[in-house]
Amino acid sequence: MDDGGGAILFRQPLATQAGLEILKRGGNAAAVHGHAVQRAHHSPSMSTEPMSTGLGGDCFALYYSSKDGTVQGLNGSGRSPAALTLEKAMEGLPPGATELPHTSAHSVTVPGAAAGWEDTIAWFGSGKLSMKEILAPAIALAEEGQVAGSGQTTWLILAPDSPEYLHAIIEACRLAFADSRWFATDQEHYKTPVREMLSKDYLDQRASLVDPHRAHVHPLHGTPAKRSDTVYLSVVDGEGNACSFINSVYDPFGGIVPKGCGFALQCRGANFSLDPACPNCLAPAKRPYHTIIPAMAIRKDVEEVICFGVMGGFMQASVPQGHLQVLLHLLHRGWTPQRVLDYPRVCLDPHTGDVDVEVGIGAATIDALRQRGHTIQLVVGHARKLFGRGQIIITRRDARTGKRVLIGGSDMRGDGQVAGW
Template sequence: MNNIMPMGHQGMVASPHYMASTVGSFVLREGGNAFDAAVAVSATLAVVYPHMTGIGGDSFFLMYSAKDRKVIGLNGSGRSGREVSSSLFKDKGLSRIPDRGVLSAITVPGMVDAWWEAWTRFGRLPWDKLIAPAIQYAEQGFPVSRDLYRWMCKDEQWIREDKTLKEVFMDGGRLKSEGSRLVQSELAATLRLLMKEGRDAFYKGPFMEAMVLAIRADGGLLTEEDFLSHRSNWVEPLSTTYKGDRIYQMPPNSQGFSLLLMMNILEHFDLAGIPRDSAAFYHLMVEVVKKAFQYRDRYLTDPDFAHIPVDQLLSKDFARQLSEQISLTPMEASPFLSSPMGQDTAYAAVVDDEGNAVSFIQSLYYDFGSAYVPEGTGVILQNRGSFFSLDAEHPNALLPNKRTFHTLMPGMVLRGEKPYLLLGTQGGEGQPQTQLSILTGVLDYGCTIQEAIALPRWVYGRTWGQASDSLKMENRNLQSAAEKLMQWGHRVELVSGWDGIVGQAQGICIDTNGVMYGAADPRGDGLAIGW
C-alpha cells in the first residue's frame, strides 16, 4: 500500500491533506518561498483538518534558511493563563485538569503568532495571499474526508455538546457524511479579520476581547492580559550526529530531545544486521524508547521553570551507558509505565528551489481539542494545558504563565550541511517512535522516504483513551514476531495492518543531486506534490 512518490527539482510540499498540499504548491509557483508556503499550508490545514488542528492550537517550526545556512527553530506554543493554579481546580473537587470543555482550555493558542513571526522574518509574498485560500475553503466549504469523518464519529458526543461544533459538523441532528460539504462561516470571518489586520487581531483588540468575554462567561480562565502578553520564541534547535548525518529537533518544552537520545543509543547496535520484520528489531526499538521516555518524563517541562540537563542527556557517553542496560542476550522486556498522551496533530514539510526547507507541526492536542468553541468565533480551543499536573512536585506541575510538556516535534536531518530529510507525524507518544521508524528505515535499511513511511509501525505507551501500557504493532504478517515478543515479557497488541493509531507521517528527502522526493502516509488523506 505505497503511495506514488513524486520527484522534483523546483519544489516539494507534503501535508496530511491534499487540499493543503495543493495550496502550498500554488504559493511556490506564484513566487513564494518555502516559508510563505508553510504558512499557507498551515492556515489551510486549520480549516480542512479541524479535528487535528486549528487556529485555537499551537505550532512548532523547524526551518533551514539557505541564505543563513543554518537551522532555526520557532516555538509557537502558548502559556497557561495568569489566573490558573492547581488550587483552583482542587477547590472545585477535581483531582486533575478536565480533558474537555472550557476548563481544559487554559493555555493561549500560539499558532497565529507563529505564522506572523515566520512570515515577517522570512516571507516574501503579501500576507493576504497566504491566508486567502484558507478563507475560501472555510466560506465555500470542502468535502468531509475519510479521516475527518472517522474522527467525527468517534467524537460525536463532544460535537453534540458544543453549540458551534453541532452547527458545523451536524445536519438535521446527524453527523455530516463523508463527502458532504463542510462550511465554517464563523471561522471564515475570523480568518478574514486576520487576513486584514494580521496577528494583532487575534491577540489584541475587539475580537480578542469578545473571545475572552465568551470564555469567561462559560466559566473559563483565560484573560485579556494572557492574550496581550503572548509571543512565540525563536530558539536554537537541538541536534546530534548519527552515522555522519546531523539530526535536528526542537528544544524543550518539545519532547524532541527524546528522539535524539534514542538515536544516540541505537548507534551502539548493528541495526542493519537485524531484520526489520523480526521480533529482535521490535524488542530493540521498544527498549530504546523506554530508556528515552524515562528521562523525558523525569525532566520535560517549560525550561523557564526548571533546569533540564539537555547536554548530559544528549551526551554520547550517557547513551552508551543506557545501551549497556538493554538486554539482547537473553531478550528480556524491561518495565515502564507511561502517561496517556493526546494524538491529534498535523505535520507538513516544504522545500523550495532556493534550498530553504520548513518542517512544521501543529495541533489541538486531543481530537477536536477541548471540544469547546467560544461563541461567535468559530475557533476550537486546544486542551493542551490539560496535560499539566496538579501535583506541585511533578516536573510538569501547573503554574501561571507556563508552557506545558509538549508532544509536538518536527524533525530535520542535514547531510553535508544541507537538508536531507524532513519528517514528522501525528500522535503523542507515537511521534518520536514513528520518527525513529522512518529514520532507521532510510538511514539503516536503505528505504526511500515513501517506503520508510509505509513500513509496519509500532507505538509503545498509552495514547489518549488507551488504558494499557502496551506495544501496539501493525499486523502485516507479524504474528510470529508478536508471539516471541510476548515470550520475552512484552505486552503486545496486534492492530490492523494500516491502523490510524500509529499516526500519519509525511516527509521529504533531498538527494545530493538536488532531487526532491516527497511522501505522504497511505494511512491518511495526505498528498505530496513536486515538480
C-alpha cells in the first residue's frame, strides 16, 4: 500500500470495517470510533464485544505524528474514590487480605474511557469529523444489531523455539514482574525511580540473577538507588500518522453493572496493594497498578513505525511479555507481522510463577524447561486465548521507490481483521 492509503487493524471485523469508513472520510481518530463500535453501549445484547470494553473502563493511547516525527501519550485511566481510605477499604475483609475482591464496590475506579475518547479526538484528530459523525456507525450497530463473531480453535504453527531462548524470556519477565508489582504506581503519590531502574548498572545487577540452567522462583523486587497494569486497535491514516489505542474494563464485564445502565464498571482497584509499605498501596484519588499497554516502536534509520499491541491479562501487564515476544521476532528474526502473530507463545503467571506454554512448542523444549525448574502447563484449544490477541501495522519507506508501504497482521486467536485502501 503506497502513499495516500491507510490501514486499520482491530480484533472485531465489524469494528474494523466501520473504522475504515471513518478513515476514508478523512478522519484519523478511528481509535475512538472503533472502541465505540466494539462496545456500543446502547444495548448490551447488541454489543460486538461487551465483556471487554466500554464507557465504564479505562484507555491509553500512543500517537505518532508523521509531520514532526514525535510520539505523544494519553493516559485515560481513573483514580480511586477521593474518600476511600485504606482503613475503609479493609472493613469486612478477612485478616491478612492483600488485595480487594474484584466484585467489591471499592475496586471500581473512576472510569476514564469517555474522557479519553474525547481527548483523543481533540488532541490527535484531523478535525474533519465531529464526535456525532464518528459515533454514528456505532449507534447504528447498537440499535440494529450484528452477526455474532466466533473464535477459532486451530491456527498455523511454526517451528518451536529453543529451551535456551524461552528460558531467557521467562526469567527476564519473572524478574521484571517482581519489580513492576512493587514499583508500578501513581507517580503523583510515589516517585518510582525510573531512571535508576533503566540504568545499565541496575539492569546488569538484575540480569546477573538469571541462572541459564535453573528457574528463579518468586524473586524479590530490586532496590534501585534513589537520588533524593482488554481491547486493542492499531491504525495508520493516509498521512502516515499512527495511533496505538487500548481500552478495557479489566475482568470480563468488569466488576459491577450500575442499575439501569447498559455498561459495566471496571474493577481496576483490585490491583491496589493493601500493604501500607508498598508504593502501590490504596489511597484516596490514586491510580492503581495497571495492565493495559499500547505499544509503538520507531526505527529512524529506516523510517519505520511499528504500531502494535497484545491484549490479554498478564501477557500485556506492566511487564509486557506478549509485546516482548512479538517485538523480538519482528526485529531480530525479520518475520512478517502475520508470521509473528501466528507463532506460539509462553506466558508467565506472576502470582504462581508457573509458565503456560502454547501447543506448538515441541515436547523436547518443554522437557528441557522443566529440567531447569520451570513448572510448565501445556495449553490447547480455546484456553489459548490467555496468550493474548495481537495486532500489528508497520509503516516504512520503500528503499527503492521512496513510497510509504503499510504491512499488517491480525492474530488468529480471535476474530480480528486488517483492512486498508
